[in-house]
Amino acid sequence: MVSKQSNLCVAADVTSASRLISLAESAGPYVCLFKTHIDIVEDFSPQLIQDLLAAAQKHNFLLMEDRKFADIGHTVSLQYSQGIHKISSWADLVTVHPIPGEGVITGLKSAVTNLHRGCFLVVEMSSAGNLASPNYVASSMEISKKHPDFVAGIVCQTSGTVQNPGLLQLTPGVSLDCQNDGHLGQQYNSPEDIVMSRGADIAVVGRGIIQATDPAQAAQEYRAKLWAAYEKRVSS
Numbered sequence: 346m347v348s349k350q351s352n353l354c355v356a357a358d359v360t361s362a363s364r365l366i367s368l369a370e371s372a373g374p375y376v377c378l379f380k381t382h383i384d385i386v387e388d389f390s391p392q393l394i395q396d397l398l399a400a401a402q403k404h405n406f407l408l409m410e411d412r413k414f415a416d417i418g419h420t421v422s423l424q425y426s427q428g429i430h431k432i433s434s435w436a437d438l439v440t441v442h443p444i445p446g447e448g449v450i451t452g453l454k455s456a457v458t459n460l461h462r463g464c465f466l467v468v469e470m471s472s473a474g475n476l477a478s479p480n481y482v483a484s485s486m487e488i489s490k491k492h493p494d495f496v497a498g499i500v501c502q503t504s505g506t507v508q509n510p511g512l513l514q515l516t517p518g519v520s521l522d523c524q525n526d527g528h529l530g531q532q533y534n535s536p537e538d539i540v541m542s543r544g545a546d547i548a549v550v551g552r553g554i555i556q557a558t559d560p561a562q563a564a565q566e567y568r569a570k571l572w573a574a575y576e577k578r579v580s581s
């Protein structure tokens with residue numbers, strides 16, 4: 346984040362391997378994290394992973410697979426390391442719902458004994474009507490404390506949820522032009538609000554970048570606005 350002066354994570358929600366790699370090349374120089382939903386790629390192949398890893402190394406970003414694991418420990422350990430995607434072999438970070446309890450984390454950890462891997466716990470979502478109650482958020486934060494060797498951060502929407510300075514706050518729902526995406530439930534904030542009022546350390550931008558006519562230029566613009574807000578917040 347510091348060397349690239351970027352707290353921007355791009356949500357690369359595209360369905361073809363060539364578009365995914367093209368985004369990694371165009372937005373890659375401006376992001377600290379490149380977030381995938383690998384299961385939406387229609388022409389997935391192991392070569393795509395090799396290309397993604399090469400882009401990550403070239404542009405110095407981490408890969409996050411937004412898999413939102415949410416099952417018993419044994420099942421998530423298989424979903425994480427097996428199947429066609431073999432997520433644990435390439436994704437530096439994954440997302441996890443704490444709904445099953447602590448076993449979801451111990452299960453994931455059991456699949457990666459020799460790899461440098463981590464997760465973000467999803468404790469609050471950006472979507473309208475999401476079910477995260479204050480109790481759920483508090484209990485989820487308790488779980489995060491028990492696994493500092495694997496929980497790198499928290500996905501949430503509210504400033505103050507993350508009290509531990511050792512955890513990063515990742516916050517989706519950021520757009521320069523939209524308030525929502527209609528009946529699909531997404532709710533957006535501006536880059537300034539997400540960092541200054543909602544406490545994001547890293548902000549996730551999907552359609553604001555990937556649907557722009559020039560994704561590289563959009564990524565530059567979001568990076569500049571988000572980083573300026575971040576510097577302002579941490580120095581105030």
Ligand code: 5BU
Pocket residue numbers: 356357358382411467469470471472500517518519531549550551552553
């Ligand atoms: P958008 O196009 O900027 O709306 O994309 C947002 C991305 O962040 C998308 O990949 C979602 O899966 C992801 N997301 C989210 O929007 N809200 C959440 O609470 C979580 C993830 Br967790």
